[in-house]
Amino acid sequence: MTTKIRICGISKTYLSDNGEVPALSLTNLDVNEGEFVSIVGPSGCGKSTLLYIVGGFIAAEGEVLVDGKSIAGPGIDRGVVFQEYALFPWLTVRRNILYGLENREYSPQQREQIADRLIGVIGLKGFEHRYPRELSGGMKQRVALARTLACDPAVLLLDEPFGALDAQTREVMQDELLRIWLETRKTVLMVTHDVNEAVYLSNRICVISARPGRIVEEFTVAVDRSIGREQVMLSEAFNKVRNEVWLSVRRQAIAAETQHGFAPA
Amino acid sequence: MSIVAETGAAPLTRWAASNLRSIASIIVILGAWELAARLKFAPALFLPAMTTVIATLADLIRDGSLPLDLAVSLYRAFAGLALAMLIGVGLGIAMARSRWLRWLFDPLIALGFPSPKIAFIPIFILWFGIDSTSKILLVAFACVFQMVIATYHAASSVNRIVIWSALSLGSSRGRLMMRVILPACFPRIFAALRVAVPVALITTFTCEMVAGGGGMGATLMYAQRFFESPTVYAYIVAMLTVGLLLDSAILVLKEHFPAWRDEGSS
Amino acid sequence: MDLRLLDRHGLSGTAIVAMRVLAALRILAPIILFLLLWQSLGSFHLVDTAFLPTPVLIGRALGDLLTGHEIRDNISVTLVRAFTGLGLAIVTGAWLGVGMARSPVFRSYVSPLVGATYSLPKTALVPLLILWFGIGNTMAIVAVYLSALLPVVVHTYHGVMATPPVLVWSAEALGTSRRKLLWQIFLPHALPDIFTGIRIALGFAFVVALSAEMIASTAGIGRLIFLYGENGSYDYMFAAVVSVVLVAFIADRALLGVGTWCLRWHASAVDVEQ
Numbered sequence: 001m002t003t004k005i006r007i008c009g010i011s012k013t014y015l016s017d018n019g020e021v022p023a024l025s026l027t028n029l030d031v032n033e034g035e036f037v038s039i040v041g042p043s044g045c046g047k048s049t050l051l052y053i054v055g056g057f058i059a060a061e062g063e064v065l066v067d068g069k070s071i072a073g074p075g076i077d078r079g080v081v082f083q084e085y086a087l088f089p090w091l092t093v094r095r096n097i098l099y100g101l102e103n104r105e106y107s108p109q110q111r112e113q114i115a116d117r118l119i120g121v122i123g124l125k126g127f128e129h130r131y132p133r134e135l136s137g138g139m140k141q142r143v144a145l146a147r148t149l150a151c152d153p154a155v156l157l158l159d160e161p162f163g164a165l166d167a168q169t170r171e172v173m174q175d176e177l178l179r180i181w182l183e184t185r186k187t188v189l190m191v192t193h194d195v196n197e198a199v200y201l202s203n204r205i206c207v208i209s210a211r212p213g214r215i216v217e218e219f220t221v222a223v224d225r226s227i228g229r230e231q232v233m234l235s236e237a238f239n240k241v242r243n244e245v246w247l248s249v250r251r252q253a254i255a256a257e258t259q260h261g262f263a264p265a
Numbered sequence: 266m267s268i269v270a271e272t273g274a275a276p277l278t279r280w281a282a283s284n285l286r287s288i289a290s291i292i293v294i295l296g297a298w299e300l301a302a303r304l305k306f307a308p309a310l311f312l313p314a315m316t317t318v319i320a321t322l323a324d325l326i327r328d329g330s331l332p333l334d335l336a337v338s339l340y341r342a343f344a345g346l347a348l349a350m351l352i353g354v355g356l357g358i359a360m361a362r363s364r365w366l367r368w369l370f371d372p373l374i375a376l377g378f379p380s381p382k383i384a385f386i387p388i389f390i391l392w393f394g395i396d397s398t399s400k401i402l403l404v405a406f407a408c409v410f411q412m413v414i415a416t417y418h419a420a421s422s423v424n425r426i427v428i429w430s431a432l433s434l435g436s437s438r439g440r441l442m443m444r445v446i447l448p449a450c451f452p453r454i455f456a457a458l459r460v461a462v463p464v465a466l467i468t469t470f471t472c473e474m475v476a477g478g479g480g481m482g483a484t485l486m487y488a489q490r491f492f493e494s495p496t497v498y499a500y501i502v503a504m505l506t507v508g509l510l511l512d513s514a515i516l517v518l519k520e521h522f523p524a525w526r527d528e529g530s531s
Numbered sequence: 532m533d534l535r536l537l538d539r540h541g542l543s544g545t546a547i548v549a550m551r552v553l554a555a556l557r558i559l560a561p562i563i564l565f566l567l568l569w570q571s572l573g574s575f576h577l578v579d580t581a582f583l584p585t586p587v588l589i590g591r592a593l594g595d596l597l598t599g600h601e602i603r604d605n606i607s608v609t610l611v612r613a614f615t616g617l618g619l620a621i622v623t624g625a626w627l628g629v630g631m632a633r634s635p636v637f638r639s640y641v642s643p644l645v646g647a648t649y650s651l652p653k654t655a656l657v658p659l660l661i662l663w664f665g666i667g668n669t670m671a672i673v674a675v676y677l678s679a680l681l682p683v684v685v686h687t688y689h690g691v692m693a694t695p696p697v698l699v700w701s702a703e704a705l706g707t708s709r710r711k712l713l714w715q716i717f718l719p720h721a722l723p724d725i726f727t728g729i730r731i732a733l734g735f736a737f738v739v740a741l742s743a744e745m746i747a748s749t750a751g752i753g754r755l756i757f758l759y760g761e762n763g764s765y766d767y768m769f770a771a772v773v774s775v776v777l778v779a780f781i782a783d784r785a786l787l788g789v790g791t792w793c794l795r796w797h798a799s800a801v802d803v804e805q
Binding site: 284286287288289290291294310311368369370371372373375376377379380381382383384385386387388390391392463466467470471474475482485486488489492494497498500501504505508509511512 | 557
Binding site: 073074075078079083084085086088089090091099103147 | 696697698703716719795
């Protein structure tokens with residue numbers, strides 16, 4: 001198992017009017033190739049910040065190594081899917097998906113072929129000439145996923161990708177993501193606040209503490225997903241892990257609230 | 266690296282740095298002006314020295330001619346603006362309440378809004394002469410469209426939940442108008458006013474430049490015709506200052522009357 | 532009432548045409564009423580037609596002028612001046628606005644100038660410009676340029692500043708270079724705001740072009756209006772004013788039409804009135 005992503009001693013401090021606010025403190029994490037790792041934790045604990053640092057959008061102290069090399073900014077090797085507002089509204093579905101391909105050396109025919117295939121994969125045939133404003137939330141996230149996959153990045157960074165969707169659409173999208181991951185076996189690092197989602201999708205779950213965030217617990221998920229969603233979610237194995245993770249996150253949430261002076265429920 | 270870069274400087278030094286640059290910018294331009302004039306880059310006719318202009322300005326203020334012109338122009342501008350507000354706000358609210366009125370006036374407003382009201386100067390001169398009356402009425406004409414549109418939109422978008430709450434608390438129609446709808450329109454009316462003040466000023470000055478009849482614009486044109494460049498520059502500086510002061514005054518008013526602030530604006 | 536919806540429901544061709552005509556009449560009716568009222572003021576001798584020519588008289592004068600050269604020639608002069616100044620203002624203004632949004636240093640140097648321009652009544656610069664450029668096209672174009680610049684700068688600036696970071700980050704993660712970011716992300720995102728700025732600038736352009744002509748010029752519709760006034764040909768004067776109003780209206784609508792098409796992807800594709 002090769003290490004795909006190595007996060008070493010990442011610390012991030014924000015400057016506000018009230019002085020320094022530490023968001024992350026000496027966070028370390030190794031992600032192996034082909035793994036699906038979820039990061040969960042209480043709100044405001046810095047999990048999205050960590051993802052943005054890995055993506056190269058935010059500077060921080062410490063180092064992030066991808067394939068052994070230190071990252072120097074955003075890169076096409078690390079595809080990102082944000083929660084919302086990330087599709088280019090002035091481009092059609094097809095153009096959005098083609099966008100990243102223009103930056104790579106493909107012939108025009110190859111680009112069209114890739115776009116066609118992906119539009120089929122996400123099930124939006126017939127919608128390729130629509131603008132994002134005409135799409136539902138679920139459809140938009142499918143396009144966002146396709147756009148990122150078009151460039152075939154080795155790593156997928158997902159920032160609460162289904163957080164803005166309603167519960168049913170969320171489940172459908174999770175199954176889509178699972179299917180795509182099983183096919184492509186990319187390295188995935190996902191941030192989510194939904195513990196069920198984390199357990200359903202990932203090999204490994206990391207729990208981040210309250211601010212200043214650091215990884216406090218890790219869980220390995222050994223669930224057989226080939227038996228279908230209903231069986232998985234009702235199984236003992238699934239619920240055992242889920243309960244442990246939930247408890248861990250809840251402990252962190254309570255710790256966060258006592259930090260702010262609220263009594264735990 | 267990405268655009269989200271954190272600067273290390275503390276907030277205070279950052280404020281000083283950015284304002285320092287703005288101040289430096291102004292000083293450089295004023296300095297360049299003075300230098301260019303002294304070095305005779307252009308004849309004194311085109312570019313009198315900044316110091317000469319300031320001196321002329323001081324003289325004009327001292328002998329009372331500038332203050333008099335300013336008073337006349339401001340009187341015309343604000344009288345016209347007041348008239349525009351009266352008619353505009355009244356019509357706007359009426360249109361929000363009456364579909365018939367809305368149907369009647371909509372095309373006229375749509376036609377009138379984009380048209381350059383300046384084109385009507387000769388008509389107003391024909392009807393009302395070259396004294397203050399024609400200018401006040403033209404200013405009112407120029408500003409009224411904005412006020413109607415802003416008031417109409419504000420009045421028609423007063424949240425009906427707010428209205429229903431007031432009605433269920435026993436408000437009569439009259440009180441509803443005065444205590445609920447009108448105050449709800451204040452922010453947008455105020456915003457329209459902020460745009461209308463420069464319009465009123467421009468219209469007044471232009472009218473005076475074209476038709477004479479006293480005021481800042483008329484004197485400005487006389488100075489130009491007799492090639493008194495320092496006076497021309499001095500009057501422009503005065504107009505600029507007045508414009509800045511009025512806009513600042515409006516912003517100060519906005520601070521002191523929170524009811525006039527839009528939700529979501531500072 | 533969206534007539535396109537009716538289209539999809541399969542109404543017959545003639546029914547749709549009839550509905551379109553009715554809709555147009557509904558909008559035009561108040562104007563027709565207004566014209567009738569106006570006409571009756573003259574016809575029933577309530578007002579001296581020397582001071583307020585009737586629509587019929589004005590219409591006749593307008594017909595005369597349109598078949599002749601005066602209005603066409605003069606309006607073209609005015610339009611050329613207005614649109615040249617506007618065009619220059621759009622190009623430089625967008626560049627300035629982008630620069631101010633992307634570079635805080637640039638912004639702090641430039642913002643006092645921008646603020647000063649906001650408070651200065653632009654037509655007041657006309658006498659100054661006459662000193663420098665005399666009366667003629669250059670003076671008018673410079674005056675229009677200076678007036679049209681500010682709305683474009685301010686709106687471009689706001690449009691670019693409001694670009695959501697996730698949009699920029701997505702583009703960066705897809706391999707967009709810094710230079711391409713400007714053309715492919717910031718400008719498209721700012722386009723709706725830029726259009727609003729252009730629309731406002733168009734209004735300013737007409738006002739300033741006309742003002743410059745009325746104050747001192749050798750040509751242009753503003754000067755023509757004044758000439759007719761001085762000669763006492765009031766029906767021609769009114770006709771010229773009417774033509775200005777119509778041209779300004781059509782130009783504004785045309786711009787709106789172009790804007791709606793260019794911005795058909797925009798979330799608020801519902802047309803914002805005025």
